Each structure stands twice: as C-alpha cells, then as structure tokens.
Amino acid sequence: MISNFIPGLIMIITSFLLPTIPQYFRHPAMLLSVGLSALSLFNGYGTFLEWDILGLNLILYQSDSLTLPFAIIFHIAAILVIIFSWHSKNLMEHMATLAYAGSAIGALHAGDFFSLFIWWEATALTSVFIVFAGNTNAAKDAAMRYLIIQVSSGVLLLIGACLMLYQTGNHNLVVLDLKTNFGIFIFIAFGIKAAFPLLNGWLQDSYPESSVTGTVALSAFTTKLAIYALARTFPGTDSLIWIGAIMTAFPVFFAVIENDLRRVLSFSLNNQLGFMVVGIGIGTELSLNGTVAHAFVHIIYKALLFMSMGAVLYRAGTTKASELGGLYKYMPFTTIFCIIGAMSISAFPMFSGFVAKSLIMSSLGGMGMVLIYFILFFASAGVLEHSGIKIPYFAFFAHERKNKVKEAPINMLIAMGIAAFLCIAIGVFPKYLYQILPYTVEYQPYTLDHVISQLQLLVFAIIAFLFLVKFKLYPSEIRSTVLNSDWFYRKMLPGIGKPLFKKIGILTDSLYKNLGLSFKQVLSKSYKFSNLSYIKVTTPSFAGTILISILFIMLVIVLV
Amino acid sequence: MKKNDLKSMGKSFTKYILIIGALLILLDFTFQRHEYFSFVEIYGFPAFFGFVSFVFIVMLGKWLRKFLMRKEDYYDQ
Incomplete structure (x- = not known):
C-alpha cells in the first residue's frame, strides 16, 4: 500500500494533524513523517499511481532517474529544516514548512502538467505562510507580493497545460520547445520560480523577510523544483544557456553592495541557479548530471549558509553587515560551519561545490563554448566574493564586537553540523553523489590541472580582497536598499x-x-x-x- | 581577549594566503596544465583572471551604488 502513496503526502497530512499533537512531540512527528515519506525512495522507477478524472488521466506518482536525486535531497533538506527549527514553538510555521516540503516532494513525482500544477500552487500557498511568519509588517507585505507572483506562475502553467491538451491531446510531462505557444507559457511559469533575469525580484524581496528558520526552508524547495521542471521539459533549449549565464553574472554586482546578509545570500542563490540553468541549456548527459549534482549540493550548502545567518539573526538580532562583525569569539561553531558553507559554495577542492560545478564547466569546455565558459569562470570569482568572503567576513570578523552574544542553540548547531559534514563528505567522496545522478557518466573531478587552476582562481581572488581591504578600496557597508527587478x-x-x-x-x-x-x-x-x-x-x-x-x-x- | 586579535589573525591569514598563492604559481611552472581552451593554459592565467575579476566585480559594484542604492526606507515612503 505504501508503494502507491504519493511521496510527501504523509507530510502534508501530518502538518494538518500538528495542532492535535502536544508541543514536545511535534518535531519528532514531523521527522517521522519525513522518514515515512522517504520510504518511497526505495520504490524504484515506474508509474505507481494514476487517476482518471473528467476524462483526464492524471499521473500522480511516478519516479525515474531524474526524480530520485531531487527526491533524496528534498527529504534531506526537510530533515535539516526540522532539526534547525526544533527550538521554535511557532505552530503555523511548522505546519507550513512541513506541508511546503511535502508539496515540493509531491510535485517531483507528478507525471503530467495538471498534477504538477496542483502541487505547484500548493508549494506557493504553503510557503507564503513561511514568509508571513517573519511577523513584521515588511514580511507581511512581502508575503502578499510573493503570493501574487507565485500564483501567477501557477496560472501561466495552467494556461500552458490547457493549451497543450487542446492542441496536442497530450498533457504528460514531456520535452517541450519554445516553438509552441503552450511551450512559452510553461517556460515563463517555470522561469518565474527559477528566478530568471527580471523575473527574480520576488526571491530577494521575500526570502530575507522570513523568519530565522523560514528562510532555510524557502531556500531549498521552490527554485530547485523549478530547476527540476526545466530539466525535465526543456533540456537542450539554447536560450537557457544565455539566460543562465546572465543569472550567474548579474546578481554578483548586487550582492557586493547589499547590506542585509540574508539578501546577499538570496542574490547568491540566484547566481547559483544560473549555473544549473546553463547545464539544462547545454542539454548533454554530462551537463544535465552537472545541473542535478549542483542542485543537490547547492541545497545543502545554501541551507547551511542560511542556517548560519539564521543563527546570527537569532542571537544578534540582525543580519545587516553594517551592524555585525566580531561574532567569531562568541559563536565559534557557527563561524566554522559558515566558513565550511562558504568554501563549499566557492567550489574549493574537497568541498561539495567543486565536484558539482566541475561537471557543468567541463561540459561547457567540451562543447567549445568559450564565452559562456568565461562568464561562468568570472561568476565563480563573484561567488567567492559575496558568499565566500563577504558573508563570513562581515558577520564574524570585520571588527571587534562590544556586545556579547551566545552561541547558537544546540539544535541549530546539530543541523548546521550535519550540513557541514555533508558538504565535506560529498567533496571528498564524490562518487556517491555521481552514483545517483540521472546518467551514467565516468567523471574524475580531481585532476591536477583542474585543482591547480581552480585554486589559483580562488586564492588570487582572496588576495585581491586582501589588497582592496588593505588599500581601503573595499566598499564599506551602508544601511540602504538596493534596487532590484521588484522595483x-x-x-x-x-x-x-x-x-x-x-x-x-x-x-x-x-x-x-x-x-x-x-x-x-x-x-x-x-x-x-x-x-x-x-x-x-x-x-x-x-x-x-x-x-x-x-x-x-x-x-x-x-x-x- | 586582546584588542588586536583580529588584526593579528588578519596578518597571519594574509601571510599564509600569499605563501599558498606563490606556491600555486610556482607549481604552474613545473608542469603543463591541460585545459579546454589554450589561453587558460598560459602560466598563471587562472590566478590573473581571479584577481582581475574580483577587483572588477567590487569596483563595478561600488560604482553601481550611484544608480542602485536608495535609503533604507525607500519602499516605505
């Protein structure tokens, strides 16, 4: 019976039951529901549940080699978020988080556009409560804007699905192109959630307004669900290569001048999505493996970075770079975990980002795409700037701090510790990650050439930072608003x-x-x-x- | 805790990074890197590219403040 149960659904059911569960048992119950949902990971590939309704055949539960790695990482992310929020008593947020994660997992297993639409909107409706849980006026306003944009994405998806059904008689998740009108509708729907250039404003607007724990949950699911959907329906679409390249490069400049470190991470998230989108655009087995691998490791290190900033917000009361600094003395473990996340996202050898990004870079090199290769190479220096250096430097170092703060609560440290462990473990033993990728590709990321050139890039970018700080050329942090496409x-x-x-x-x-x-x-x-x-x-x-x-x-x- | 903790940390960090940087450049002379594009194989190219990109990103970002930066309560007005 369990094999026919849609993965993630048990989490949604549990989320509705949470109010009836005593406070102390809520988090164990949430973990249990994720565990039960994760049993579906052992079901293998195939179509497990269909539903004929109104003359339509809805594929509610299917699984294949593209679904599996996303399903694994979504379950891991859900576990991390639950542990990280163990101290919190915010029932609404717990319900929303569990239902949101469940909806995202359900969406991965949809086999047709109408089923996907239902889950697509479910992720929007559940996650808006997470933004809402930021519990400030700014958060409430951002939540409303977030809801409008997310639901619009769903409406476009529905229009595309209806047009597709009307014109082709088919509504299954198949590979589409941009020559059809329904293809364009669906492409834009996915593009909104994947935060394409100019469609990205909602991300940097809403994520930093959410609560300490909420942003961690938000960072994991919505955008990566869009990446999954793009990888399934638009692999090899040339325009994605340029869209992705722009996504990697542009947020870098915004991140340099942004003062709120959680917003810096949101720009950084956008930049990381760019790498994945480029991989989808190339559309080879190696590049698609690269996209999936990158999404997998990205969810972990991005969650780790958001968790570390969440811990800072929880203890120091702000994530504004202009107000922070010197926390390394008071939050040493959080500092170490943040640095591990920063090194992973910057793709230092022996960290998870390196083994994933290499796949995309190699596929670009193999195709001879010199310009895109250099844009991504350039963007790698940008990643180091905003996520590798700016985040840990301004939060934990920069200058001495006068007010003492406590180290993060133990549950936060455990969640960060697990994520940090995974970042290093995947970096050191990439073959376990490569084994679960959609295509069987022999790839060796640790060649001497590759390690040396990557280290040269990163180390000399750090030297550039030291140089700029030494000569007082590095811009000081200023309390400000940076205009973005939500303007x-x-x-x-x-x-x-x-x-x-x-x-x-x-x-x-x-x-x-x-x-x-x-x-x-x-x-x-x-x-x-x-x-x-x-x-x-x-x-x-x-x-x-x-x-x-x-x-x-x-x-x-x-x-x- | 001493007041100059951060300064001394910064100094030793700078020292080690410079040593690592020098070693990486020296290593480049010991063997020929094989890359997808021939000019990446030039001695020290990734190092040069990393340094220049970083400075460019920061400087352009700083310049963009003129156009993109507003007061903190900009959207509340």
Missing part, C-alpha cells in the same frame, strides 16, 4: 497607476454627480412602477424553489 512593480507601476486611477476616480465622481439628478428621477419612477400589482416581485414557494434548483442542477450537468 518595477513596487515603485514604477504604482507610480504610474496611482495618479492614473486618481484621475479616473475624479472623472467618474463628476460623472455620477451629473447623472445623480437624472438617476433620482428614474428611481422614483421605477419605484412607482414596481408597486404596480401585476409586475410585483414575489418570492417563490417551497415547491418553486425545489423546481428551480432541479433545473439549475440539470443545466450544470448538461453544460459539463
């Missing part, structure tokens, strides 16, 4: 729309005033008219109501 709908559109609607309001007001008199006359006449006995409105009798209801139901049946 278009937060400032520009209201800037145009508000005066426009105000003018329309004035026009309609004067129109009503002018018409008011004649309306009154008409009304008084109609009142007299309605009082005439032969047109007086009467309420139908009981039998009449039944008859009308039956007719209405018949009409609905005929229409359907």
Whole structure:
C-alpha cells in the first residue's frame, strides 16, 4: 500500500494533524513523517499511481532517474529544516514548512502538467505562510507580493497545460520547445520560480523577510523544483544557456553592495541557479548530471549558509553587515560551519561545490563554448566574493564586537553540523553523489590541472580582497536598499497607476454627480412602477424553489 | 581577549594566503596544465583572471551604488 502513496503526502497530512499533537512531540512527528515519506525512495522507477478524472488521466506518482536525486535531497533538506527549527514553538510555521516540503516532494513525482500544477500552487500557498511568519509588517507585505507572483506562475502553467491538451491531446510531462505557444507559457511559469533575469525580484524581496528558520526552508524547495521542471521539459533549449549565464553574472554586482546578509545570500542563490540553468541549456548527459549534482549540493550548502545567518539573526538580532562583525569569539561553531558553507559554495577542492560545478564547466569546455565558459569562470570569482568572503567576513570578523552574544542553540548547531559534514563528505567522496545522478557518466573531478587552476582562481581572488581591504578600496557597508527587478512593480507601476486611477476616480465622481439628478428621477419612477400589482416581485414557494434548483442542477450537468 | 586579535589573525591569514598563492604559481611552472581552451593554459592565467575579476566585480559594484542604492526606507515612503 505504501508503494502507491504519493511521496510527501504523509507530510502534508501530518502538518494538518500538528495542532492535535502536544508541543514536545511535534518535531519528532514531523521527522517521522519525513522518514515515512522517504520510504518511497526505495520504490524504484515506474508509474505507481494514476487517476482518471473528467476524462483526464492524471499521473500522480511516478519516479525515474531524474526524480530520485531531487527526491533524496528534498527529504534531506526537510530533515535539516526540522532539526534547525526544533527550538521554535511557532505552530503555523511548522505546519507550513512541513506541508511546503511535502508539496515540493509531491510535485517531483507528478507525471503530467495538471498534477504538477496542483502541487505547484500548493508549494506557493504553503510557503507564503513561511514568509508571513517573519511577523513584521515588511514580511507581511512581502508575503502578499510573493503570493501574487507565485500564483501567477501557477496560472501561466495552467494556461500552458490547457493549451497543450487542446492542441496536442497530450498533457504528460514531456520535452517541450519554445516553438509552441503552450511551450512559452510553461517556460515563463517555470522561469518565474527559477528566478530568471527580471523575473527574480520576488526571491530577494521575500526570502530575507522570513523568519530565522523560514528562510532555510524557502531556500531549498521552490527554485530547485523549478530547476527540476526545466530539466525535465526543456533540456537542450539554447536560450537557457544565455539566460543562465546572465543569472550567474548579474546578481554578483548586487550582492557586493547589499547590506542585509540574508539578501546577499538570496542574490547568491540566484547566481547559483544560473549555473544549473546553463547545464539544462547545454542539454548533454554530462551537463544535465552537472545541473542535478549542483542542485543537490547547492541545497545543502545554501541551507547551511542560511542556517548560519539564521543563527546570527537569532542571537544578534540582525543580519545587516553594517551592524555585525566580531561574532567569531562568541559563536565559534557557527563561524566554522559558515566558513565550511562558504568554501563549499566557492567550489574549493574537497568541498561539495567543486565536484558539482566541475561537471557543468567541463561540459561547457567540451562543447567549445568559450564565452559562456568565461562568464561562468568570472561568476565563480563573484561567488567567492559575496558568499565566500563577504558573508563570513562581515558577520564574524570585520571588527571587534562590544556586545556579547551566545552561541547558537544546540539544535541549530546539530543541523548546521550535519550540513557541514555533508558538504565535506560529498567533496571528498564524490562518487556517491555521481552514483545517483540521472546518467551514467565516468567523471574524475580531481585532476591536477583542474585543482591547480581552480585554486589559483580562488586564492588570487582572496588576495585581491586582501589588497582592496588593505588599500581601503573595499566598499564599506551602508544601511540602504538596493534596487532590484521588484522595483518595477513596487515603485514604477504604482507610480504610474496611482495618479492614473486618481484621475479616473475624479472623472467618474463628476460623472455620477451629473447623472445623480437624472438617476433620482428614474428611481422614483421605477419605484412607482414596481408597486404596480401585476409586475410585483414575489418570492417563490417551497415547491418553486425545489423546481428551480432541479433545473439549475440539470443545466450544470448538461453544460459539463 | 586582546584588542588586536583580529588584526593579528588578519596578518597571519594574509601571510599564509600569499605563501599558498606563490606556491600555486610556482607549481604552474613545473608542469603543463591541460585545459579546454589554450589561453587558460598560459602560466598563471587562472590566478590573473581571479584577481582581475574580483577587483572588477567590487569596483563595478561600488560604482553601481550611484544608480542602485536608495535609503533604507525607500519602499516605505
């Protein structure tokens, strides 16, 4: 029976039951539900559950070699988030987190666009409560914007799915291209969640506003679900190579000047997604393996970095670089874990980022794509700048701190410790990661050439940082807002729309005033008219109501 | 804790990084790296590229502040 149970569904059911579970047993129950859901990982490949409804065959549960690595890492991420939030008593957030993770896992196993749409919206509706749990006015506003964007993505997906069904008679998850109109709708729907250039504003807007623990959950699922969906439906789409390359390069500059370190990490997340998107665009077995491997390791080290900043926020009350520094003395374990995350994302040899990014770089090199190769090479120096150096430097070092703070709670340290362990273990023993990738490819990341060139790049980028700090050329942190693509709908559109609607309001007001008199006359006449006995409105009798209801139901049946 | 803890840490960190950097450049002379593109094989190219990219990113980012930076309460106004 368990083999037919949609993975993730047990987590959603448990999330609804959480209010009935005593406080002390909530986290164990959450872990148990993830464990039960994870049993599905041993089911093997195939289609396990279908549902015929309204003439449609929905594939609710299928699994293959692309699903499996994502399913494994989503379960691991869910476990990390639950452990990290063990100290928290925020019931709403726990429910939302568990249901969100469950929805994302469910989405991975959807075999058609309509099933995917249901899960797609479920991830949006559940995760918005996580943003909401930031519990500030800024978080509530960001949550509403987040909801609108996420639901819009779902609506576009639904339009694409309907068009596809209408035009081809097929609605299964198959490889699409951008020559069809439904392909474009679905591509944009995925592009919104994958934070394509100019569609990325929601990410940097909402993630940093969420709670200490919420951002960790958010960082893991939505965007990687989009990467999975793109890898499944648009592998080898050329435009993705350029889209991805732009995604790797541009956020780098924003991250340099951003003051909120959790927002820096959100820009960094965007940049990392770029590497994955490039891998999908190339579309070879090696590059798709690279994308999946990168998504896998990225979820762990990005969660680790967000956890370390969550711990800083929890203890120091802020993640603004301008207010932080010197925490290494008070939070030594968090500092070490953060540095491990920073070294992993920067792709130092022996850390997980190295063994994953190498696959994408090698596939680019193998295809002779010199320009894209250099953009990604350049972006690698950028990753080191914002995630490798800026995050640990400004949070834990930079200058001495006057106020003492405590080390992170033990549950946070355990979660960070597990993630840090995985970052190193995957970096040292990449073959275990490579074994679960979709395609069987023989690849050796640790060649002397590769290690030396990567170390040269990174070490000399660090020397550049030291040089800039020494000569006071490195920009100091300033409390500020950095404009991003959300500016278009937060400032520009209201800037145009508000005066426009105000003018329309004035026009309609004067129109009503002018018409008011004649309306009154008409009304008084109609009142007299309605009082005439032969047109007086009467309420139908009981039998009449039944008859009308039956007719209405018949009409609905005929229409359907 | 001494007041100059961070300074001394910074100094020794700089020292070790410079030593590692020098070793990496020296290593490059001992064998020919094989890369996908021939100019990456030039001695010390990744080091040069890393250094220049980093400085470029920081400097351009700093310049972009003129256009992209607003007050902290910009969206609340």
